[in-house]
Amino acid sequence: MAGPTVGGMTEQGVRWTAEQVLALAPDAASRKAGGRLGVAGPWSGTGCSDAGAVWGLCKGSGSTPYRTVVDVTGPAYTCSCPSRKFPCKHALGLLLLWAADAAAVPAGASAPDWAEQWLESRGARAEARKRKDDAGPADPEAARRRAAARSARVTAGAEELEQRLADLVRGGLAAAEQAGYGLWEETARRMVDAQAPGLAGRVRELGALPGSGPGWPVRLLEESALTHLLDRAWLGVDRLPEPLAATVRTRVGLPSSAEGPAVRDRWLVLAQYDTSDGKLTTRRTWLHGRDTGRTALLLSFGVAGRAPEPTLAVGVVVDAELLRHPGAGQLRAELGERFAAPVPGDAPPPGGTVGDALTAYGLALRDDPWLDSWPVTLRDVVPVPAAEGWQLADADGGAALPVTGSAPARPGLWRLAAVSGGAPVTVFGECGHRGFTPLAAWSPDAPGTVPLT
């Protein structure tokens, strides 16, 4: 892998920005520790190759320096330090130094043996994985039987949930407020037992709604009705057209796999953000194909202390293949083969008005009525402080979308306001029935993508 490069890939030498590096950090403490190591002082024997490998020796508290190697095309990391964080502070510090100071991490050197070994074994593993993927599942008959058994359990779960929802509506939502969260939690556990994590997640959300402030009965009725719709859809999934059936299976929580066909494009990384339920971190990465004009979502998961992979820095363009997951209105995809190291991107996706954004969400509901939001790009909008929070308004001051108050948007909202300065900007985000969550912005005054997450 760390051998000669594809001809003409001169962009491979492009180094990342500090923000892009810091976005890799698994937590705030790592960001800070990495930032402190991002200076020449503790480092020696540093270098980087055209193939995207960066290496160096970092002086720690012991007598032997730590050996740190990063493959930025992954990115993938290895370090001889005992840290369980991933990437560790040494890898982050090395990348920061590489990003900030071309002289401190000179290019074009050949990797020392200890780095070369890891880079080679990495290449070999990737080959082996590819061969295994091509071989297909071991026993198709056994796999079919397992799938049938799981379907039956999910069906039992869906029927039980239907009963529960009917009881709820028969007795009245007002009574549900008094019943508290315990009953919902019990139902959610039953759905986990039924191997329907999608239903379990919905039930937990239903349980949180009675305490969610004014207007909760409306929200509880809406979500109960959509859960009911999902139950009914699952119970009749055999009679649904295949794309919709695939969507229903995904919503219920059955695993799906990317089936392709592979779409090669230059994918601009629009946004990346993590949400965590304490045990599991979910990372969402939005991509936009420069040539195909398609938008895709990469979903990945990491257990505590580990950043989910892949890590793609916001604002770069990756020449790669994507494989789509099946299902109507589904944007999820897997990253396939990459053909070059990321290069900085420039222009935002083409966008529309506030009205266009709501229309796009409405149309997307035709394919997947359970969608909470839809990715859209707003052109020439101004962030406006209003009585109820912020809005994004068309530059002519006519129509506006409320900005959601959800977690990933909050610190980014100030960055969005700062970048705009009261003037029109282009904003990418998720538009849905709760409002608009801004995720990235572009200003005519400043080059590049400003991440808002």
Added chain:
Amino acid sequence: MTTTTWEDLVTSALLGTDRRPLPLPAGADAAGPGGGGVVDAPVALLDAAAVQTVRRRAGLLPAPAAPLPRPAPRDERPPLPEAAARRLVQLLADRPSASGGGRRGAAPDLTELLPQWLAAAQAYGYRVPASALPALLDAARARTDLRPQALALGGPRALWLATFNPEWKFALRGASGGAALPAPDDAEGVRRLWEEGLFAERVALLAAVRAHDPAVALDLLASTWATERAEDRLMFLDSLRTGLSADDEEFLERALPDRSRNVRSTAAELLSALPGSAFAARMAARAASCVGLDHTGRQVTITVEAPHECDAEMQRDGVVPQPPSGRGQRSWWLGQLVEAAPLGLWRERLGGRAPGEIVALPVADDWREELHAAWCRAAVRQRDAAWSRALLGPASAPPASGPGASSSAALLSTLPHEERAEWVAAFIAAHGLSEAFQLLGVCAVPWSGALGRAVVDALDIAREAGSYPWSFSGVMGLAERCLDPREANRLEVLTAASDEGEDTAPGAGGYWAEAFQRLVATLRLRAAMHAELSPPET
């Protein structure tokens, strides 16, 4: 289609279909997914609600826009070089750690470098990227010492942004500049902003007009003086410190009988910095009557007769009658009189002697300490270098006989920068670092070669003496921020762990190596920071 409205559905669901059956239109039952049989009322309700929910979501309409904010004023400053912009993000991302003190590791402390970075960037006149402004304002909110520079660098857009976030209110309170000021000779515009502007705008306006034409500025201030709030009067008065001259005397005299004690004492303080003022003459007369020479003994001696009362006239001139607890009334009054009297008085009063000779004279009855302390305050207030030199004494003299570290630092601040560095270098060479911290704080950054060498030598001596580096963490931190980055190469030899002598504290050698590593790394980082900020050569 059903005629059941969404509100019907919500009401029925809220109360329960048992109590409040859904008013379903006839025939709707048969359409249910149950196929033939009668559909349960709850299921029918959920069916209808699902249809309505998706319909409501698909048909969402935009909201009317609130009034658009006025755009931020244009900022014509050149953008930061790219590498410097990255550095700023990195510096702002590093928040001070909760665990203060203790062992600090070998890596530089980025937060401590932020003030320096801001000052350097401001000196070049750059504009920071808009996306970095929220982090910059947050940093300034957490650390008041960063505020003036952070706000100056943030410029008009930072102030614009701060108007929307209550957490950044501080920016609107203390900031100058930013808002567009009228030209100082635009009498109409000046008058209007003075009468209608926010406090911060008015402070900035006053400074601008004062720089242009001090007399006009005083007229402006006098025109509304009586109606200003006490804390505003204090701030306006304090702003006269810049460019203070004899022309301000009349205004300050009128401020002496102010209602607010803080305003009174500030007016008195400013007047005492004008040695030619009538106020100074009054104070000189009072002070001269308390201090004299006694030629009767073998050696000429200064005698002190502290005032017996603090009369109304003295109080009008800002003398505070009530001493802080633990101090005698008369010595308290004496201190205030001597402090406010012009130092030029003493040559004539004490037999034509120069400051050095006066300071060397013995003082009768244990008044020496009180008298010298008051002279120190006077020398600092009147920026009198000759008196400061005399009161500081030679740097090699034992610190115990001098005016004390904080007074020494204040006295040093009246001397030219080269002289300060020389004096402090000599002080450290003679007495080591234990009392040097405050003195180093008034020296210009980066430290001069001689001063830097003195500090490094003293640190090296401390290491060889076997003490732990954290006994010197204050000076070490200063050295990281203030040593000339060019010293880094010379310091490299000290980063190796040295052999431990017998009387060395256990492990100290390793800690010292670590401390020097951090010092060298920080110096390199500072060199890189400054290189990134220098404009690209064209």
